[in-house]
Amino acid sequence: MKRTMIDEIFFIRFIACLTVVFIHSITVTQHHYTLPDFTVESFYMFKMTLMFATPVFVMISEFLLSYSYEDRLPKSFWKKRIMYILIPYIIVAFIYSAYPLIIDARFNWGVFFDTFIAKTLLGKWHGYFVLIIFQFYALHFLLKRVFDRFHPALMIGLSLAINLFYLAMFNFQWFQQIPWIAVMLDYYKLPFLGWIFYFTIAYYAGKNIDTFLNLLKKYKYVIIGGVLLTGLVPLLMRYNKIYSIVSSKRFDIVLYTLCIFCLLYLIAQKIKKNPAFVMWISSSSYSIYLLHPLFQYNVKDLLQNAPFYTNLGVHILLLFGIGTGGPLLVSYLLNKVPFGAFIVGKFKVPKSISPEPDKLKVS
Template sequence: MMKEKIEEVYFIRAIACLCVVFIHSLTLTQSNYQLPATTVNVIFLTKLMIMFATPLFVMLSEFLLSYSYSNRIPKGFWKKRVSYIFIPFLFIALLYTIDTWFIKDWGMERFVEVYFNKAVLGLWHGYFVLIIFQFYVLHVLFVKYAHHFKATWLIIISFVINGAYLSFFNFFGPGDFPEIDLLWKYSKLPFLGWILYFTVAFYAGKHINVFKEGLQRYKHYIYVGVLANIALLLCVEKFDLIRLVSSKRPDLLLYTILIFSMLFLFAQKLRKIPSFFMIISKYSYSIYLLHLLVMYNLIRFLKDLPMYINMGVYTILLFIAGIGGSLLISYLLNLLPFGAFLVGKLKKSGAKDKRYDKQRTNEGYAPSSY
C-alpha cells in the first residue's frame, strides 16, 4: 500500500538547509572582518542556537527511511543510495579538491592526500553523508532485530551512549590522552555520536501516527522545552563550559529533537508548504554540499573589488550566493543524462504537484531518504 506524503518534512529539511548555509555565511564573514567583541558574541550565540541544522539532516534521513521501510528492506536499497547519494558525495568532494588545487598549485601527491581526507576520512562539511551510510546499516539491523527490544529502553540507552560519547570529546582534549590523540580529529564520524537521533527518528517514522498524536498532546511541553534548552545553551556559554561552536555537543541532543518536534508542529499548521521551502528542500542535498564552494569563489571575487562592503551586506551576499549558486549548478548538471550521479537526483514534479497541497496524497510517491 502506498503511503501518504509527509509534507512537514519538506519544511523541516528546508529550514535545516537554510540554517547550514547561514551558519557558514556568518563564519566566513567573521573570518574576513575585524569585529568588535560584542558582535563576535552575537554571532557566536546565533550560530549556537541554530547548530541543530546538521543533526536535523541526519535525523530526517532515518525518519523518512523508517517511515518508508520500517519492516522490510526493498530491492535495490543500496544501489539507489550509492548511485544518487554516495557517488555525488565523491564527485563534489573532488570539486572542492580541484578548486583548492588550482589556488595552491599542489603536486599530485598532495592532491590525492587531500581528496582522500575528504572522501574517505570525511574532513569537510560533507562528512554527514558518511554518518548517514552508517545509519543505513543500523536501519537494516533495526528492521531485523529492534522488535526484540522495548523502544523506550533503546531510546534511553542511545541517549546515555550519545551523551557520554559527546561529553568525553567536549570536556577532554587530545592533550589529556596523547596516546589516542587522533580520535579527536575523527570523533564526529562514528555513529555513536549521533545514535540518539537515529533511534528517535526510527521509532517516530515507524509509528508516525503515534508520533503525531504525541506532538499534539505534549506540544506545550515541547515549546517550553525548546526555551529551556536555549537557556541551557546560554548558561553553558556564560560559564564557559563548552567553547566549541559545533553540532557535536551534548547540550544539543535534546535541543535538536525538540526543534524537530516544534518545526513539525509548525508545519502542520500550514495549509500548504510554501513553494520556496519546497524548492529548497528539493535541492537541499546539492545546496548542502555545494554552497561553500560557491562562497569561497565569491569571497575571492569580492576581495578583488576596490570598494568596502558592509559586514551585513557581505553576509547576505554569501547566503544568497550559497543558496542560489548551488541551486543553479545542481539544476544545470541535472539536465545532463548522468547529472543525477554528480549532484544527486532531483524529484520530478508533475503539473498537479506544483501547489504541494497538504491535503492530497500521491500514488507511487516515495519520500527522499537523504
C-alpha cells in the same frame, strides 16, 4: 503497506538546509571583518542556537526510511543511494580537493590524493554527514529486529545515555588525557555512537507516525518550553567558559536538536501547502549542502572590493543568497542533462502528494 509523502519533512529540510548556509555565511563574513569582541561573541552565541541543522538532516534520513519501509527495504535501495548520494559525495569531494590547488597554480598529485582521502574516507570536510547517513542505512538493516523487540522508551533512553557520554568524552579536556580519545579527536564525529540517539528517536517516530503526531499535539507547549530550556544550556556553557566550541557535536546539542525537530514539525503542520520555493530548496538541499561553500569561497573576494562591502549585514545576506541560489541553479541544470544527477544528486520537485513510496525517499 504504501504510505504517502510527508509534507512537513519538506519544510523541515528547507529550514535545516538554509540554516547550514546561513551559519557558513556568518563564518565567512567574520573572517573578513575586524569586529569588536562583543560582536564576535554575539555571532558565536547566535550560531550556537543554529547548531541543530546538520543533526536534523541526519534525523530526516532515518525518519523517512523508517516511515517509508515498515517491513523491508526494496531491492533498489542501495543502488539508488550509491548512485544519487555516494557518487555525488565522491565527485564533489574530488572537486573540493582539486580546486584550491588548480586556482593557486600549485597542483600536486600527492597533496591532492592526501586531501581527497581525508575528505572522502575520514570526513574532513562539511560533507561528512553523508558517512553518518550511510551508517544509519546499515544500522536500520542490522538493528530493526532489536528495536522492534524492545520497548521504545528503553531503547531511546539507552541510546541517549550512550550518545551523551560518547560526545562528552570528546568535549571535555579531562577525558582527552586518555590516549585513544586523544587519537580520535579529529575523527570522533564519524562513528554512529555520536549520532545514535537521533537514529533511535527518528526510527520510532517514523515507524509509529500516528503515535508521534499525537505526542506532538499533546505536548506542544512542553516542546516550546523544551526548545527554550535546552537551547539555553549550550549558551550558558559558553558564557561560563565551561565548553566554548561552537559545534553540532556537543553533548548539550542533542536534546536541543530533538526539541527543534519537533517544533519545526508543529510549525509545518500549520502550513496548508508548502510554497514552491520551499519545495525547490528542499528538493535540492543535498546539492546546496555540498556546493554552497564553493560558491561562497569564490564570491567573498569579489565582495571585498564592492562598494557595499563595509556593510556587515549585506555581506552576510549576499553570501547567503549566492550560497543558496548558485547550487540550486547548478542542481537544476545538471539534472536536465544525462548523468548530471550523479554529480550533484537527484533533483525532483514533487508536484503533489502521491501514494507512491518511491517519491518519499530521501535523495
